[in-house]
Amino acid sequence: MKSTIKLSALGLILLLVLNVSCKDRAQNETTASDQNESGAIIESNKGQAFIEDDASSPNVLQIAIGSPDHSTLVAAVQAAELENALVNAGPLMVFAPTNAAFDSLPAGTVEDLLKPENKEALANILKYHVTPGNYSKDFLKKFKKLGQANNQNVPVEVKGDDVFVGGAKIIASIPAGNGIVHVVDKVILPPAQ
16 A cells, blocks of 8 residues: 555656656747747747648648749738648638739739738638638539638639639649649639628
C-alpha cells in the first residue's frame, strides 16, 4: 500500500514537472517567434491551414497557393483570414477566379478590398465563391442555383457545353483532397442585400 502511494506521488510529481517544462518551452517559443516589435502577440499563421503535410492530396487552399494564376485570390483569402476555412474536411467547391479575372475589375477595386477596414466585405465576396459539395462541371449542369457559404444563392447557367456560375465560366476543374477547385474567368460578385 505504501509503495503504491509512493509510486502515485512520484508519478504526480513527474507529471507536474513535465507540464511546467512544456509550458515554459511553449511560452519561450511564443515569445521568440510570435511577438511584434511592441511585444504584442501576433495571432496570424495559426490553425490547420498552416500545418505542413506533404503526404495527403492537396486541399483547395494548397491548390490555389500552388497556382501562379491565383496569387491575387490567395492574397485576398489571406487578407480576409479565411485560410483555415478552406482546409477543413469539406467537401468544398471553390470557384477560383484567375488573376486576369481580378484584373478585369474596375481600377482600384482589389486594392480597396484588401484594406483591413474592408475585411468583412472581402470575406463576403470570397465566401460567395464557395459551395458545400464536390460536384463536377457536368454534374453542375443539373442545378439552377447553388447555396453559397455567405448564405446567398448563385445562379447556374448552361450554354452549350459550358457552365457559368454567377456569370463566371468554368474553364478548368482540379480535384482536391477536400473537394474541387473550379477555375473561373470572372470574379463572382454577390447581389446587394
